[in-house]
Amino acid sequence: MKIAVVDYGMGNLRSVAKALEHVAPEAQVIVTAEPTQLDAADRVVVPGQGALHDCMREFLARGLRDAVERASRSKPFLGVCVGMQMLFDHGEEGDTAGLGLIGGEVPKFSSAMTAGDGSHLKVPHMGWNEVEALRAHPLFDGIAPNARFYFVHSFYCAPRDAADAVARTHYGIAFTSAVARDNIFATQFHPEKSAAAGLQLLANFVRWKP
Amino acid sequence: MLAKRIIPCLDVNAGRVVKGVNFVELRDAGDPVEIARRYDDQGADEITFLDITASSDDRDIILHVVEQVAEQVFIPLTVGGGVREVADVRRLLNAGADKVSMNTAAVNNPQLVADASGKVGSQCIVVAIDAKQVAPGKWQVFTHGGRKNTGLDAIEWAQRVAALGAGEILLTSMDRDGTKNGFDLGLTRAVSDAVSIPVIASGGVGNLRHLADGVTEGRADAVLAASIFHFGQHTVREAKEFMRSQGIEVRL
Numbered sequence: 001m002k003i004a005v006v007d008y009g010m011g012n013l014r015s016v017a018k019a020l021e022h023v024a025p026e027a028q029v030i031v032t033a034e035p036t037q038l039d040a041a042d043r044v045v046v047p048g049q050g051a052l053h054d055c056m057r058e059f060l061a062r063g064l065r066d067a068v069e070r071a072s073r074s075k076p077f078l079g080v081c082v083g084m085q086m087l088f089d090h091g092e093e094g095d096t097a098g099l100g101l102i103g104g105e106v107p108k109f110s111s112a113m114t115a116g117d118g119s120h121l122k123v124p125h126m127g128w129n130e131v132e133a134l135r136a137h138p139l140f141d142g143i144a145p146n147a148r149f150y151f152v153h154s155f156y157c158a159p160r161d162a163a164d165a166v167a168r169t170h171y172g173i174a175f176t177s178a179v180a181r182d183n184i185f186a187t188q189f190h191p192e193k194s195a196a197a198g199l200q201l202l203a204n205f206v207r208w209k210p
Numbered sequence: 211m212l213a214k215r216i217i218p219c220l221d222v223n224a225g226r227v228v229k230g231v232n233f234v235e236l237r238d239a240g241d242p243v244e245i246a247r248r249y250d251d252q253g254a255d256e257i258t259f260l261d262i263t264a265s266s267d268d269r270d271i272i273l274h275v276v277e278q279v280a281e282q283v284f285i286p287l288t289v290g291g292g293v294r295e296v297a298d299v300r301r302l303l304n305a306g307a308d309k310v311s312m313n314t315a316a317v318n319n320p321q322l323v324a325d326a327s328g329k330v331g332s333q334c335i336v337v338a339i340d341a342k343q344v345a346p347g348k349w350q351v352f353t354h355g356g357r358k359n360t361g362l363d364a365i366e367w368a369q370r371v372a373a374l375g376a377g378e379i380l381l382t383s384m385d386r387d388g389t390k391n392g393f394d395l396g397l398t399r400a401v402s403d404a405v406s407i408p409v410i411a412s413g414g415v416g417n418l419r420h421l422a423d424g425v426t427e428g429r430a431d432a433v434l435a436a437s438i439f440h441f442g443q444h445t446v447r448e449a450k451e452f453m454r455s456q457g458i459e460v461r462l
Contacts, residue, residue, distance in 0.1 A: 014306050018281050050331030111406050122408045122431055124333055124377060128213045128255055128461040148213060148461045150286060152333045152377075171212060193286050193308060195250065 001027040003206070004041035006068065006083075008033060008058040016047045016080065019192035023203040035067035043206070044071040047192075048082025052106065052155065053094030055082045065099065072101050072184055076208045079186030084179065085157055087186055093155050102179055102186075103160035113172030124154045125171045131178065131189065133167050139185050139204045140167075147197040149189035151177075156188060183210040213461045214425045215255035215432035216449050217288075217410060218439045220245060224263050225271040229440050239440060246279045246287075249439065252446035254285065255461060258311070258380075258434060261291030273305040280306025290338055290380075299326045303334060311336040311380055314353045317360050317367075320374060327375030336410075337371040338380040339364060341397055349397050356384035364397065365404045372405045379405065380434065383413040390416025390437075398428030410434050418444060418452040425458050 003024065005017050013031050020029045030037060038044055046068060048055050059065070071077055072087075079087055088098045091106035098106070113121040128148040133140050156175040159165050166185070167178035178187045185205065191198035220227050222242055229239040239245070246257050257279075261272040269292060276289055289302050290311030299310045316323050316337050327335045340356060341349040341364035349364035368379055381401050383394035393411045402409040411430035415421060415438055424433040438444050450460040 014304065015280060015284075015308070018306070019284055022281075022284070049333065054331075119403075119429060120406065123406055124408070125212065126333070126378065126408050127215050127431065130211065151212075152286075154332075193284060195285050199284055 001043070001206070002041045003027050003029045003043045003045065004038050005029065005031045006033070006038065006044065006046045006064060007031045008055065008062050008064060013047055015190075016045060016192045019199060019202055020045070020206070023199050024206040027206065033062045033064065035063060038064070038067040038071050041071070041075070043076045043078070044068070045078045045080065045205075046083035046086065047080045048084070048086060050082065051093055052082055052085050052091040052098075053096040056086060056096050056098065059086065069099065069101065073182075075183060076205060076210055077184045078205050079184070080192070081153060081188060081190060084186035084188055085155060087179075087184070088157055088159070091155060101184065102157075102164055102181065104164070105158050105160075106155050107158060108155050109172065115172075121172045124152055126152045128194075129169050129171060129177075129189075131167045131169055134165055137166050137180055137185070138208050138210075139180070139201055141204050142200050143197050149177075149187070149191065149194040149197060151189045153188060211459045213255070213459050214430075214453065215410075216421065216446055216453075216460070217256045217258050217432055217434040218249045218254050218446060219258045219260060219412070219434050219436045221260050221262050221436070222272060222275060222291075224265070224268045225275055228262070229437070242275045243278045243282060246283045249446055250283045250285055253450055253462065254446045255432070256286040256288060257283065258288040258290065260311075261289065263292070273301060276302060276305040276307050288336055290336070295322065296326050296329055299330060299334070303330060309334050309336050309378070311338045313338040313340065316371060317351065317353055317362070320370065323371050323374040323376055327377065332375050332377035332407075335376050336378045336380050337376040338382065339368060339371075339401075340382050340384050341394075342384045343394065343397070347396065347400070349394075349400070352384055356387070365400055368401045368405050368409075372407045376407060378408045378410065380410045380412060381430075386414025387412075389414050392416065392420040393424045393428055393430075393433075395423060395428045398424060398430050402429040402431070408432065418449050421449055422453050422456040422458060425453070426456065
Protein backbone atom coordinates (compact mmCIF):
# COMPACT_ATOMS: atom_id res chain seq x y z
CA MET A 1 0.00 0.00 0.00
CA LYS A 2 1.18 3.46 -0.89
CA ILE A 3 0.24 6.43 1.32
CA ALA A 4 1.06 9.91 0.02
CA VAL A 5 1.59 12.75 2.50
CA VAL A 6 1.14 15.95 0.53
CA ASP A 7 4.14 18.25 0.87
CA TYR A 8 3.58 21.90 0.16
CA GLY A 9 6.50 23.24 2.15
CA MET A 10 4.71 24.07 5.39
CA GLY A 11 5.24 22.75 8.90
CA ASN A 12 6.21 19.47 10.40
CA LEU A 13 5.35 16.83 7.78
CA ARG A 14 7.85 14.41 9.21
CA SER A 15 5.66 13.73 12.27
CA VAL A 16 2.67 12.73 10.15
CA ALA A 17 4.80 10.45 7.97
CA LYS A 18 6.52 8.87 11.01
CA ALA A 19 3.22 8.21 12.75
CA LEU A 20 1.82 6.54 9.61
CA GLU A 21 4.96 4.40 9.31
CA HIS A 22 4.56 3.47 12.96
CA VAL A 23 0.99 2.19 12.53
CA ALA A 24 1.53 0.73 9.04
CA PRO A 25 5.07 -0.64 8.88
CA GLU A 26 4.21 -2.61 5.73
CA ALA A 27 3.02 0.49 3.85
CA GLN A 28 5.12 2.74 1.69
CA VAL A 29 4.74 6.27 3.06
CA ILE A 30 5.93 9.00 0.71
CA VAL A 31 6.11 12.73 1.35
CA THR A 32 5.53 14.31 -2.04
CA ALA A 33 4.52 17.42 -3.99
CA GLU A 34 4.14 15.46 -7.26
CA PRO A 35 0.55 15.31 -8.60
CA THR A 36 1.37 12.01 -10.37
CA GLN A 37 2.40 10.49 -7.02
CA LEU A 38 -0.95 11.49 -5.52
CA ASP A 39 -2.73 9.83 -8.43
CA ALA A 40 -0.66 6.67 -7.91
CA ALA A 41 -1.19 6.52 -4.13
CA ASP A 42 -3.82 4.34 -2.46
CA ARG A 43 -4.43 6.86 0.31
CA VAL A 44 -3.73 10.58 0.61
CA VAL A 45 -3.05 12.69 3.70
CA VAL A 46 -3.03 16.50 3.64
CA PRO A 47 -1.38 17.85 6.79
CA GLY A 48 -1.12 21.51 7.57
CA GLN A 49 0.40 23.95 10.02
CA GLY A 50 0.68 27.68 10.18
CA ALA A 51 -1.50 30.28 8.51
CA LEU A 52 -4.25 29.22 6.11
CA HIS A 53 -3.38 31.84 3.47
CA ASP A 54 0.29 30.76 3.43
CA CYS A 55 -0.71 27.11 3.15
CA MET A 56 -3.18 27.78 0.32
CA ARG A 57 -0.66 29.92 -1.56
CA GLU A 58 2.07 27.27 -1.37
CA PHE A 59 -0.43 24.54 -2.17
CA LEU A 60 -1.67 26.29 -5.31
CA ALA A 61 1.85 27.34 -6.36
CA ARG A 62 2.84 23.67 -6.47
CA GLY A 63 -0.05 22.83 -8.79
CA LEU A 64 -1.60 20.43 -6.28
CA ARG A 65 -5.21 21.50 -6.54
CA ASP A 66 -6.45 19.15 -9.28
CA ALA A 67 -4.65 16.08 -7.93
CA VAL A 68 -5.92 16.67 -4.39
CA GLU A 69 -9.47 17.18 -5.68
CA ARG A 70 -9.21 13.92 -7.64
CA ALA A 71 -7.94 12.12 -4.54
CA SER A 72 -10.72 13.60 -2.41
CA ARG A 73 -13.28 11.97 -4.73
CA SER A 74 -11.64 8.64 -5.33
CA LYS A 75 -9.63 7.29 -2.36
CA PRO A 76 -9.38 7.41 1.43
CA PHE A 77 -8.45 11.00 2.16
CA LEU A 78 -7.38 12.52 5.48
CA GLY A 79 -6.98 16.23 6.20
CA VAL A 80 -5.26 17.40 9.40
CA CYS A 81 -5.52 20.85 11.04
CA VAL A 82 -4.98 23.43 8.27
CA GLY A 83 -5.35 20.45 5.92
CA MET A 84 -8.95 20.29 7.19
CA GLN A 85 -9.50 24.06 7.01
CA MET A 86 -8.33 24.12 3.37
CA LEU A 87 -11.23 21.85 2.36
CA PHE A 88 -13.79 24.56 3.20
CA ASP A 89 -15.13 27.39 1.04
CA HIS A 90 -13.52 30.30 2.80
CA GLY A 91 -11.28 31.19 5.73
CA GLU A 92 -11.30 34.37 7.77
CA GLU A 93 -7.51 34.17 8.17
CA GLY A 94 -6.19 36.39 5.40
CA ASP A 95 -9.66 36.34 3.70
CA THR A 96 -8.64 33.13 1.94
CA ALA A 97 -10.57 31.09 -0.61
CA GLY A 98 -10.36 27.39 0.21
CA LEU A 99 -10.83 24.35 -2.02
CA GLY A 100 -14.61 24.36 -1.52
CA LEU A 101 -14.82 20.57 -1.17
CA ILE A 102 -16.88 21.01 2.00
CA GLY A 103 -19.30 23.91 2.33
CA GLY A 104 -18.73 26.38 5.13
CA GLU A 105 -16.49 28.99 6.70
CA VAL A 106 -13.38 28.97 8.92
CA PRO A 107 -13.81 31.79 11.48
CA LYS A 108 -11.53 32.77 14.37
CA PHE A 109 -12.19 32.03 18.03
CA SER A 110 -13.32 35.17 19.84
CA SER A 111 -10.71 36.45 22.27
CA ALA A 112 -13.57 37.43 24.57
CA MET A 113 -14.49 33.81 25.37
CA THR A 114 -14.46 32.97 29.06
CA ALA A 115 -14.15 29.76 31.06
CA GLY A 116 -16.54 28.61 33.78
CA ASP A 117 -14.55 30.51 36.44
CA GLY A 118 -14.75 33.77 34.48
CA SER A 119 -11.11 33.73 33.34
CA HIS A 120 -10.37 34.48 29.68
CA LEU A 121 -9.86 31.51 27.39
CA LYS A 122 -6.51 31.66 25.65
CA VAL A 123 -6.23 31.74 21.87
CA PRO A 124 -4.68 29.64 20.30
CA HIS A 125 -6.68 26.72 21.68
CA MET A 126 -3.63 24.66 22.62
CA GLY A 127 -3.55 21.31 24.36
CA TRP A 128 -5.55 18.15 24.92
CA ASN A 129 -9.31 18.43 24.60
CA GLU A 130 -12.19 15.99 24.39
CA VAL A 131 -13.52 14.85 21.04
CA GLU A 132 -17.16 13.80 21.10
CA ALA A 133 -18.22 11.63 18.15
CA LEU A 134 -21.59 12.76 16.75
CA ARG A 135 -22.10 9.46 14.98
CA ALA A 136 -20.29 6.17 14.53
CA HIS A 137 -17.46 6.21 12.00
CA PRO A 138 -14.83 3.56 11.18
CA LEU A 139 -12.05 6.05 12.04
CA PHE A 140 -13.29 6.17 15.65
CA ASP A 141 -13.20 2.37 16.07
CA GLY A 142 -11.47 1.34 19.30
CA ILE A 143 -11.26 4.93 20.57
CA ALA A 144 -12.98 5.70 23.90
CA PRO A 145 -15.92 8.14 23.84
CA ASN A 146 -14.72 11.70 24.52
CA ALA A 147 -11.04 10.67 24.19
CA ARG A 148 -8.60 13.56 24.33
CA PHE A 149 -6.61 14.68 21.28
CA TYR A 150 -3.99 17.39 20.87
CA PHE A 151 -5.15 20.68 19.36
CA VAL A 152 -3.32 23.83 18.38
CA HIS A 153 -5.33 26.36 16.36
CA SER A 154 -6.94 29.80 16.47
CA PHE A 155 -9.49 29.22 13.68
CA TYR A 156 -12.14 26.51 13.49
CA CYS A 157 -14.29 24.95 10.77
CA ALA A 158 -18.00 25.69 10.62
CA PRO A 159 -19.59 23.34 8.05
CA ARG A 160 -22.74 24.63 6.38
CA ASP A 161 -24.32 21.17 6.29
CA ALA A 162 -24.54 19.74 9.81
CA ALA A 163 -24.33 16.24 8.33
CA ASP A 164 -20.64 16.86 7.47
CA ALA A 165 -19.72 17.24 11.15
CA VAL A 166 -18.65 13.92 12.69
CA ALA A 167 -17.21 15.17 16.00
CA ARG A 168 -17.37 18.22 18.19
CA THR A 169 -15.28 19.76 20.95
CA HIS A 170 -15.99 22.47 23.51
CA TYR A 171 -13.77 25.49 23.90
CA GLY A 172 -15.86 28.51 24.87
CA ILE A 173 -18.22 27.31 22.14
CA ALA A 174 -18.98 23.88 20.69
CA PHE A 175 -17.08 23.62 17.40
CA THR A 176 -16.70 20.93 14.73
CA SER A 177 -13.46 19.07 15.47
CA ALA A 178 -13.80 16.49 12.67
CA VAL A 179 -15.76 16.21 9.43
CA ALA A 180 -16.54 13.17 7.31
CA ARG A 181 -18.19 12.80 3.95
CA ASP A 182 -17.88 9.73 1.67
CA ASN A 183 -14.13 9.01 1.45
CA ILE A 184 -13.07 12.29 3.10
CA PHE A 185 -12.21 12.49 6.80
CA ALA A 186 -10.56 15.52 8.35
CA THR A 187 -9.59 16.52 11.87
CA GLN A 188 -8.84 19.87 13.49
CA PHE A 189 -6.69 18.05 16.07
CA HIS A 190 -3.35 16.39 15.35
CA PRO A 191 -3.68 12.58 15.48
CA GLU A 192 0.08 12.30 14.87
CA LYS A 193 0.66 14.13 18.18
CA SER A 194 -2.17 12.56 20.18
CA ALA A 195 -0.43 9.51 21.67
CA ALA A 196 -2.40 6.22 21.68
CA ALA A 197 -5.77 7.69 20.62
CA GLY A 198 -4.18 9.46 17.67
CA LEU A 199 -2.25 6.39 16.53
CA GLN A 200 -5.48 4.36 16.73
CA LEU A 201 -7.22 6.87 14.47
CA LEU A 202 -4.35 6.71 11.95
CA ALA A 203 -4.38 2.90 12.07
CA ASN A 204 -8.11 3.03 11.38
CA PHE A 205 -7.47 5.34 8.43
CA VAL A 206 -4.93 2.92 6.96
CA ARG A 207 -7.51 0.11 7.15
CA TRP A 208 -10.51 2.20 6.12
CA LYS A 209 -12.55 1.02 3.09
CA PRO A 210 -15.07 3.80 2.46
CA MET B 211 -12.94 20.82 28.53
CA LEU B 212 -9.34 21.63 27.72
CA ALA B 213 -6.93 19.84 30.06
CA LYS B 214 -4.14 21.59 31.94
CA ARG B 215 -0.83 20.20 30.71
CA ILE B 216 2.07 18.65 32.60
CA ILE B 217 5.37 18.99 30.78
CA PRO B 218 8.56 17.22 31.94
CA CYS B 219 11.70 19.09 30.93
CA LEU B 220 14.95 17.37 29.98
CA ASP B 221 18.32 19.13 29.91
CA VAL B 222 20.42 17.69 27.10
CA ASN B 223 24.18 18.08 26.88
CA ALA B 224 25.95 16.72 23.78
CA GLY B 225 23.16 14.20 23.20
CA ARG B 226 22.77 12.91 26.75
CA VAL B 227 20.25 13.86 29.41
CA VAL B 228 21.99 15.43 32.38
CA LYS B 229 20.76 16.10 35.89
CA GLY B 230 22.23 18.87 37.92
CA VAL B 231 21.98 19.22 41.65
CA ASN B 232 21.65 22.96 42.24
CA PHE B 233 23.37 23.49 38.90
CA VAL B 234 26.71 22.44 40.31
CA GLU B 235 27.37 18.90 39.37
CA LEU B 236 26.05 17.61 36.05
CA ARG B 237 25.51 13.87 36.02
CA ASP B 238 24.71 11.65 33.08
CA ALA B 239 21.08 10.58 33.44
CA GLY B 240 20.71 8.54 30.31
CA ASP B 241 19.44 8.36 26.79
CA PRO B 242 16.97 11.09 25.79
CA VAL B 243 14.94 8.72 23.61
CA GLU B 244 14.51 6.21 26.44
CA ILE B 245 13.60 8.89 28.99
CA ALA B 246 11.17 10.62 26.62
CA ARG B 247 9.44 7.26 26.01
CA ARG B 248 9.14 6.67 29.74
CA TYR B 249 7.47 10.06 30.26
CA ASP B 250 5.18 9.41 27.29
CA ASP B 251 4.17 6.08 28.88
CA GLN B 252 3.45 7.91 32.15
CA GLY B 253 1.06 10.26 30.34
CA ALA B 254 3.17 13.39 29.82
CA ASP B 255 1.24 15.90 27.70
CA GLU B 256 4.35 17.26 25.98
CA ILE B 257 8.09 17.01 26.45
CA THR B 258 10.52 19.93 26.45
CA PHE B 259 14.20 19.53 25.64
CA LEU B 260 16.61 22.22 26.68
CA ASP B 261 19.89 21.93 24.81
CA ILE B 262 22.63 23.12 27.16
CA THR B 263 25.49 21.96 24.93
CA ALA B 264 28.25 24.52 25.34
CA SER B 265 30.46 23.60 22.40
CA SER B 266 29.20 24.85 19.04
CA ASP B 267 30.85 21.80 17.43
CA ASP B 268 28.29 19.60 19.16
CA ARG B 269 25.24 21.75 18.36
CA ASP B 270 23.89 19.51 15.62
CA ILE B 271 23.67 16.55 18.01
CA ILE B 272 20.35 17.86 19.32
CA LEU B 273 18.91 17.51 15.80
CA HIS B 274 19.65 13.77 15.83
CA VAL B 275 18.12 13.47 19.30
CA VAL B 276 14.94 15.20 18.12
CA GLU B 277 14.79 13.00 15.01
CA GLN B 278 15.06 9.83 17.07
CA VAL B 279 12.54 10.92 19.69
CA ALA B 280 10.05 12.06 17.01
CA GLU B 281 10.16 8.59 15.44
CA GLN B 282 8.98 6.94 18.63
CA VAL B 283 7.13 9.45 20.76
CA PHE B 284 3.87 10.79 19.36
CA ILE B 285 3.18 13.78 21.60
CA PRO B 286 4.29 17.40 21.07
CA LEU B 287 8.00 18.12 21.46
CA THR B 288 9.44 21.54 22.29
CA VAL B 289 13.13 22.25 21.87
CA GLY B 290 15.03 25.25 23.19
CA GLY B 291 18.62 26.35 23.69
CA GLY B 292 20.96 28.00 21.23
CA VAL B 293 18.25 29.23 18.85
CA ARG B 294 19.58 32.40 17.22
CA GLU B 295 17.95 32.77 13.81
CA VAL B 296 15.00 31.61 11.75
CA ALA B 297 17.20 28.96 10.11
CA ASP B 298 17.76 27.36 13.54
CA VAL B 299 13.98 27.22 14.04
CA ARG B 300 13.52 25.59 10.63
CA ARG B 301 16.19 22.97 11.30
CA LEU B 302 14.60 21.93 14.59
CA LEU B 303 11.10 21.76 13.11
CA ASN B 304 12.37 19.73 10.16
CA ALA B 305 14.02 17.33 12.61
CA GLY B 306 10.61 16.72 14.22
CA ALA B 307 10.16 19.43 16.87
CA ASP B 308 6.65 20.87 17.08
CA LYS B 309 7.63 24.03 18.89
CA VAL B 310 10.88 25.90 19.28
CA SER B 311 11.67 28.00 22.31
CA MET B 312 13.82 31.14 22.22
CA ASN B 313 15.06 33.26 25.08
CA THR B 314 18.19 35.46 24.86
CA ALA B 315 17.94 35.73 21.08
CA ALA B 316 14.43 37.22 21.42
CA VAL B 317 15.70 39.77 23.96
CA ASN B 318 18.62 40.73 21.71
CA ASN B 319 16.48 40.84 18.60
CA PRO B 320 12.70 40.98 19.20
CA GLN B 321 12.15 41.02 15.43
CA LEU B 322 13.25 37.35 15.44
CA VAL B 323 9.94 36.47 17.17
CA ALA B 324 7.98 38.20 14.40
CA ASP B 325 10.15 36.77 11.61
CA ALA B 326 10.03 33.22 12.95
CA SER B 327 6.28 33.19 13.66
CA GLY B 328 5.66 34.78 10.27
CA LYS B 329 7.57 31.97 8.57
CA VAL B 330 6.46 28.90 10.52
CA GLY B 331 3.34 30.04 12.37
CA SER B 332 2.80 31.33 15.91
CA GLN B 333 1.90 27.86 17.15
CA CYS B 334 5.54 26.79 16.72
CA ILE B 335 7.12 29.71 18.57
CA VAL B 336 7.57 29.69 22.34
CA VAL B 337 9.29 32.60 24.05
CA ALA B 338 11.03 31.63 27.28
CA ILE B 339 11.15 34.40 29.88
CA ASP B 340 13.44 34.17 32.91
CA ALA B 341 12.19 36.66 35.48
CA LYS B 342 13.35 37.87 38.89
CA GLN B 343 11.46 39.97 41.40
CA VAL B 344 12.96 43.44 41.80
CA ALA B 345 10.27 45.02 43.98
CA PRO B 346 6.90 43.90 45.37
CA GLY B 347 4.68 43.11 42.38
CA LYS B 348 7.48 43.91 39.93
CA TRP B 349 9.63 41.49 37.96
CA GLN B 350 12.35 42.03 35.39
CA VAL B 351 13.69 39.83 32.61
CA PHE B 352 17.12 38.26 33.14
CA THR B 353 19.38 36.35 30.78
CA HIS B 354 22.54 34.29 31.22
CA GLY B 355 21.03 32.02 33.85
CA GLY B 356 19.79 34.92 35.93
CA ARG B 357 23.06 36.84 36.01
CA LYS B 358 22.28 39.60 33.54
CA ASN B 359 19.42 42.03 34.08
CA THR B 360 17.97 43.24 30.78
CA GLY B 361 15.99 46.00 32.52
CA LEU B 362 12.83 44.81 30.72
CA ASP B 363 9.66 44.56 32.79
CA ALA B 364 8.55 40.91 32.64
CA ILE B 365 4.84 41.63 32.15
CA GLU B 366 5.46 44.22 29.44
CA TRP B 367 7.92 41.91 27.72
CA ALA B 368 5.38 39.07 27.77
CA GLN B 369 2.76 41.34 26.18
CA ARG B 370 5.26 42.50 23.60
CA VAL B 371 6.32 39.01 22.47
CA ALA B 372 2.66 37.96 22.32
CA ALA B 373 1.98 40.94 20.03
CA LEU B 374 5.03 40.02 17.93
CA GLY B 375 3.60 36.56 17.29
CA ALA B 376 4.72 34.20 20.05
CA GLY B 377 2.25 31.33 20.45
CA GLU B 378 3.09 30.51 24.05
CA ILE B 379 5.22 31.77 26.96
CA LEU B 380 7.48 29.58 29.08
CA LEU B 381 7.82 31.59 32.28
CA THR B 382 10.59 30.71 34.75
CA SER B 383 11.09 32.37 38.11
CA MET B 384 14.85 32.67 38.61
CA ASP B 385 14.19 33.32 42.31
CA ARG B 386 12.50 29.92 42.64
CA ASP B 387 14.37 27.81 40.10
CA GLY B 388 16.14 25.00 41.93
CA THR B 389 14.69 25.89 45.35
CA LYS B 390 11.81 23.34 45.48
CA ASN B 391 9.74 26.04 47.22
CA GLY B 392 7.08 26.21 44.51
CA PHE B 393 6.36 28.54 41.60
CA ASP B 394 6.38 32.30 42.03
CA LEU B 395 2.58 32.41 41.91
CA GLY B 396 2.36 36.20 41.88
CA LEU B 397 4.57 36.35 38.79
CA THR B 398 2.74 33.50 37.09
CA ARG B 399 -0.68 35.01 37.65
CA ALA B 400 0.41 38.51 36.66
CA VAL B 401 1.79 37.28 33.33
CA SER B 402 -1.01 34.82 32.64
CA ASP B 403 -3.66 37.48 33.21
CA ALA B 404 -1.77 39.99 31.06
CA VAL B 405 -1.56 37.95 27.84
CA SER B 406 -4.08 36.10 25.69
CA ILE B 407 -1.68 33.25 24.77
CA PRO B 408 -1.01 30.19 26.95
CA VAL B 409 1.55 30.45 29.77
CA ILE B 410 3.67 27.55 31.07
CA ALA B 411 4.77 27.98 34.70
CA SER B 412 8.31 26.87 35.53
CA GLY B 413 10.87 27.05 38.32
CA GLY B 414 10.65 25.81 41.88
CA VAL B 415 8.48 22.69 41.84
CA GLY B 416 9.24 20.54 44.86
CA ASN B 417 6.01 18.59 45.32
CA LEU B 418 2.69 17.85 43.66
CA ARG B 419 0.85 20.59 45.55
CA HIS B 420 3.13 23.12 43.82
CA LEU B 421 2.02 21.88 40.39
CA ALA B 422 -1.66 22.24 41.33
CA ASP B 423 -1.06 25.71 42.81
CA GLY B 424 0.51 26.83 39.53
CA VAL B 425 -2.81 26.19 37.80
CA THR B 426 -5.29 27.22 40.48
CA GLU B 427 -3.44 30.20 42.01
CA GLY B 428 -1.08 31.07 39.16
CA ARG B 429 -3.68 30.50 36.43
CA ALA B 430 -1.05 28.78 34.28
CA ASP B 431 -2.23 26.77 31.28
CA ALA B 432 0.56 24.24 31.74
CA VAL B 433 3.17 23.38 34.37
CA LEU B 434 6.75 22.35 33.70
CA ALA B 435 9.00 20.43 36.06
CA ALA B 436 12.26 18.55 35.90
CA SER B 437 13.69 17.22 39.12
CA ILE B 438 10.54 15.81 40.76
CA PHE B 439 10.18 13.53 37.74
CA HIS B 440 13.87 12.81 37.01
CA PHE B 441 14.80 11.67 40.45
CA GLY B 442 11.86 9.28 40.61
CA GLN B 443 10.16 11.28 43.37
CA HIS B 444 6.89 11.18 41.40
CA THR B 445 5.62 9.89 38.10
CA VAL B 446 3.72 12.14 35.72
CA ARG B 447 0.67 9.96 36.34
CA GLU B 448 0.83 10.59 40.10
CA ALA B 449 1.05 14.30 39.40
CA LYS B 450 -2.05 14.12 37.22
CA GLU B 451 -3.99 12.06 39.75
CA PHE B 452 -3.20 14.64 42.41
CA MET B 453 -4.23 17.52 40.15
CA ARG B 454 -7.49 15.76 39.32
CA SER B 455 -8.15 15.30 43.08
CA GLN B 456 -7.86 19.09 43.34
CA GLY B 457 -10.57 19.58 40.73
CA ILE B 458 -8.16 20.33 37.87
CA GLU B 459 -9.01 18.97 34.41
CA VAL B 460 -6.20 16.65 33.21
CA ARG B 461 -5.69 13.97 30.55
CA LEU B 462 -5.53 10.64 32.38
